[in-house]
Amino acid sequence: MKSIEMNGEARQSWLRREQGLPTEPADGYTVVRQSDFEKSRVWRAIFIAAAIAVGIALFQPAPADAPTATAPARATA
Numbered sequence: 001m002k003s004i005e006m007n008g009e010a011r012q013s014w015l016r017r018e019q020g021l022p023t024e025p026a027d028g029y030t031v032v033r034q035s036d037f038e039k040s041r042v043w044r045a046i047f048i049a050a051a052i053a054v055g056i057a058l059f060q061p062a063p064a065d066a067p068t069a070t071a072p073a074r075a076t077a
Helices: 008-019 041-059
Strands: none
Touching: none
C-alpha cells in the first residue's frame, strides 16, 4: 500500500518555488510563512464588521406577532 503523501514534500517544495517563497524555513522557525493575510487591516475590518453584525442579530428582540384584524374586510362592488 502506497502512502498518500509519498510526494508531499516534493509537491510543497514545487509550490513554494512557483510562488517565490523560500523552500526551507529560516533558522529558529519550524514552518515557512506563506501568507500574512490574517494580519492585514482588511481582514481585521471584515472580521470586526462580521462580529458586530452577528452580535446585533443575536441581541435583537424577537419580532412581535402581526396584529390581528378586529373586523373582516368588506368587499366593495
